[in-house]
Amino acid sequence: xxxxxxxxxxxxxxxxxxxxxxGHEGIVRCDACPVLCRIRPGRAGxxxxxxxxDGELVRTDPLVLMTRTVEAGGExxxxxxxxxxxxxxxxxxxQTFVTAxxxxxxxxxxxxxxxxxxxxxxxxxxxxVVTEGIFSYCGLKVKIDTxxxxxxxxxxxxxxxxxxxxxxxxxxxxxxxxxxxxxxxTGGSKKEGNVTCAAMLALCEKQxxxxxxxxxxxxxxxxxxxxxxNGVPEQRMRVGCGSxxxxxxxxxxxxxxxxVIVVDDHITGVLSEHQAGKCLDVPPTGIRVxxxxxxxxxxxxxxxxxxxxxxxxxxxxxxxxESIDPxxxxxxxxxxxxSTTGEDFxxxxxxxxxxxxxxxAPEAVIRTVERIGxxxxxxxxxxxxxxxxxxSLRAGVTENPVLLTREVQRSLVRVTIGGxxxxxxxxxxxxxxxxxxxxxxxxxxxxxTPALVAPIEFTLRADLYARLGGHVDHAVPLERVLATYxxxxxxxxxxxxxxxxxxx
Numbered sequence: 001x002x003x004x005x006x007x008x009x010x011x012x013x014x015x016x017x018x019x020x021x022x023g024h025e026g027i028v029r030c031d032a033c034p035v036l037c038r039i040r041p042g043r044a045g046x047x048x049x050x051x052x053x054d055g056e057l058v059r060t061d062p063l064v065l066m067t068r069t070v071e072a073g074g075e076x077x078x079x080x081x082x083x084x085x086x087x088x089x090x091x092x093x094x095q096t097f098v099t100a101x102x103x104x105x106x107x108x109x110x111x112x113x114x115x116x117x118x119x120x121x122x123x124x125x126x127x128x129v130v131t132e133g134i135f136s137y138c139g140l141k142v143k144i145d146t147x148x149x150x151x152x153x154x155x156x157x158x159x160x161x162x163x164x165x166x167x168x169x170x171x172x173x174x175x176x177x178x179x180x181x182x183x184x185x186t187g188g189s190k191k192e193g194n195v196t197c198a199a200m201l202a203l204c205e206k207q208x209x210x211x212x213x214x215x216x217x218x219x220x221x222x223x224x225x226x227x228x229x230n231g232v233p234e235q236r237m238r239v240g241c242g243s244x245x246x247x248x249x250x251x252x253x254x255x256x257x258x259x260v261i262v263v264d265d266h267i268t269g270v271l272s273e274h275q276a277g278k279c280l281d282v283p284p285t286g287i288r289v290x291x292x293x294x295x296x297x298x299x300x301x302x303x304x305x306x307x308x309x310x311x312x313x314x315x316x317x318x319x320x321x322e323s324i325d326p327x328x329x330x331x332x333x334x335x336x337x338x339s340t341t342g343e344d345f346x347x348x349x350x351x352x353x354x355x356x357x358x359x360x361a362p363e364a365v366i367r368t369v370e371r372i373g374x375x376x377x378x379x380x381x382x383x384x385x386x387x388x389x390x391x392s393l394r395a396g397v398t399e400n401p402v403l404l405t406r407e408v409q410r411s412l413v414r415v416t417i418g419g420x421x422x423x424x425x426x427x428x429x430x431x432x433x434x435x436x437x438x439x440x441x442x443x444x445x446x447x448x449t450p451a452l453v454a455p456i457e458f459t460l461r462a463d464l465y466a467r468l469g470g471h472v473d474h475a476v477p478l479e480r481v482l483a484t485y486x487x488x489x490x491x492x493x494x495x496x497x498x499x500x501x502x503x504x
Contacts, residue, residue, distance in 0.1 A: 026055040032105045033134050033447040047447045063115075063485050064101035064440060066419050068494040097494065097501070098481055099418050100130035100455030101443045106396035107134060112471035113396035118462065119478035125462035126503050127475060129397045136451040138387035139180035140200055141433065143171070144219070144227045145237035145379040147265065147311035147340055150175045151216025158212050162195040163188070167213060173238045177211075179203070185450055197450035203383050204436050204444040204452070217307070223383040224437050229307065234379035238340035239372055242269035242310065243298045245340055248375070249368060250276035256364045257334045257347075259285040263302065263320055264340050265311035273297035286328030287335070289320050309339045317346050318356055329354050336365060342372030382435065385417065385444075387454065389430035396471075397458055403468035405430055407460065414459040414501040418443040421498055432456075440492050459501040 026041040030050045037045035044051040044060060051060050104114040113131040120126065144150065150167060151157075157165040157177055165179030184196040202209050208222040220228035227234050239245055242264030250271060253260050259282075260271040271277040272285045274297025291302035302320055306313025314320060317337040331352050338345040347361035361369075394401030407413045408430050415422045415430065420438035425431040436444075445453035466472050494500075 026052065028052045028055060028057045030057055031107060032057075033107050033451075034449055035447060047445060047453070049445050049447075049453065059102055059104050061102040061442065061445075062488055062490040063103055064099045064418070064443075064492055065482070065485070065489045066097045066099055066440070066492050066494045068095045068097075068500065096478065096482060097419055098128060098130055098457075098478070099440070099443075100132050100457050101418050101440060102490070103130045103132055103455065105132045105134060105453070106392045109392040109395045111396060112474040115481065116471055116475045117478050117481055118475040121500075121502060124503065126459060127462050127465040127470065128457055128459045128501070129465075129470070130455065130457045131393060131396050132445070132453050133387070133389065133393045133456045134447055134449075134451050134453055135387045136185055136449065137182045137390065138185075138200075138385065138452050138454070139165070139178060140203055141384040141386055142177040142179060142203075142221060143382040143384070144175045144177065144221070145173060145377070145381070146175055146227055146229060146234045147173070147238050148175075148229050148234070148307045149216065149265065149305035149311055149313075150219065150229065151213030155216055156214045158214070159195050159199045159209065162192045164192075164196040164199050164211070167216070173240070180452075193450045194448075197446050197452065200452055201444055201446050204385055204439075204454075205442070206383075206436060221381050221383075223381060225381055226379045227381045236341040236343060236373060236376035237379050238264075238310075239342075239375040240340065241267040242340060243267045243274065245269060245338075245372065246271050246274045246297060247276045249372065250274070250280055250282075252368050252371060253336065253365075254280050254282065256362065256368065257336045258282075259287055259333065260336045260338070261287070261289060261317075261320060262338055262340060263310040263312060263314060263317055263344075265303070265305050266300070267294070268299040268302045268310070268320070270297045270299065284328045285333060285335075286325030287321060287333075288323045288325070290322045309344045311340075317344070318348070321356065324350070324354050324356075326354055334365075336361075336368075338369055338372065340372075341376050342369045345369045383437075384433050385436050385439075385454065386431070386433040387452075389415075389432065389456065393456060394430070398469045398471070400469045404458070407464065407468060408458075412460060412464060412504050414457075414503060416457045416459070416498075416501050418455040419457070419495065419498055419501070421501075438495055438497055440495075442490075457501070460503045464503075 028039050030037045030045050039045050039052040041052050098117045113129045115130045117128045153167055155167045156163040168176045168178045180200045185193050199209050206223045208220050210220050212218050217229050242262035245262040246269035262269040272282045289299050291299040294300050303312035303314045308314045333350040335348045348356040349359050351357050394404050397404050417434040418439040420434045422432035422434045443455050
């Protein structure tokens with residue numbers, strides 16, 4: 001590897017090596033992305049990420065260094081504590097992680113990453129390669145905790161009238177959206193690309209964004225916050241489908257009611273028919289609900305999807321009852337109808353004509369409904385950033401990118417987004433996904449191609465880095481990075497949810 005002096009010199013010069021002077025008047029051409037802005041002195045480029053300072057191209061945002069907290073007491077480790085007394089003979093403990101936030105890019109691909117940091121962790125020599133990736137191939141997966149019908153599957157999701165994604169397959173207790181992607185960023189009109197990029201950037205930065213779904217709802221989405229559906233904030237995520245709710249609470253209902261119907265758009269449950277009711281010797285009640293009977297006590301398609309009870313269009317729960325068999329039912333039969341969250345419920349008793357009449361719910365019944373709510377988690381919006389690591393990212397790590405891909409797939413290289421762990425999708429390439437709530441503030445940016453800019457770090461053993469043909473001559477010791485950038489860097493505490501990126 002290079003000498004400390006050479007490495008330190010390269011580190012200091014990293015903000016000026018990307019640009020090239022053009023003509024007179026101190027204009028600098030920025031080649032940090034394909035836009036190639038010509039920037040006058042004192043001005044910034046179109047992305048606001050690079051500027052011309054006295055004829056030199058500089059990164060406008062500071063490098064972000066993350067410091068782990070002390071496990072005992074939860075206090076942060078002071079950054080470069082007693083640095084004035086450090087004689088350079090002992091490397092600082094491996095408590096500081098150099099993120100790619102503010103590091104700069106490697107466009108047009110062949111350049112080594114802005115920072116290749118050499119350090120020692122638990123006795124192992126490691127290398128962390130950091131760069132800000134320009135992602136045209138990126139998108140967001142949005143998980144919305146609600147039973148409410150937001151729109152038909154595959155329906156367009158729009159911002160300012162432009163499609164930025166679509167409704168995708170619903171999951172257990174949540175509606176799902178797929179936003180962004182290269183086709184919306186580059187395959188439509190210029191306005192569609194710009195609106196998509198702006199909406200994705202705002203969501204990645206944990207800001208609220210209002211979207212409209214064709215044939216469905218208007219939503220306000222914000223990572224870590226309750227979704228707002230048609231102006232109403234969601235409160236709860238359902239405890240389970242109607243059948244699951246029957247199974248969970250059957251014992252608690254037993255003896256307090258004779259029949260329970262849990263209304264659900266997907267699987268409505270009926271206690272007396274359900275196996276849970278059979279095991280508790282709940283007698284048949286003769287109450288038959290609408291829809292298609294799947295298995296005993298489990299009904300599909302009891303109503304249309306909607307924003308009413310259990311994600312259906314039902315506002316009057318008694319309309320779910322198709323018939324009542326007089327041979328099995330009896331006057332005074334106690335009936336509870338509830339949604340999957342317990343937010344909606346109705347207690348009724350059958351009169352002499354076997355007609356269900358709403359009545360005041362006994363305290364014991366109310367407690368069971370409250371128990372449903374107690375078991376519902378708070379409704380949240382989750383935003384997952386998904387991207388594929390392409391040319392500039394991999395070439396900035398090694399001259400033979402396929403070697404990096406193979407080691408990432410073998411889990412010998414830890415990939416992080418601003419220190420946040422990434423889920424690696426199986427199959428070819430480096431396709432990753434990360435929770436934006438675990439990424440530091442200000443981590444994401446954009447370029448007007450349009451594309452998002454996101455930090456990405458590759459951490460691996462130093463010997464493996466050398467074997468895969470990494471840019472070892474550009475490695476900079478961690479202590480030199482701290483000494484050079486300690487005063488100008490932005491210091492952030494390590495997110496306690498995130499595991500330290502220790503190489504395998």
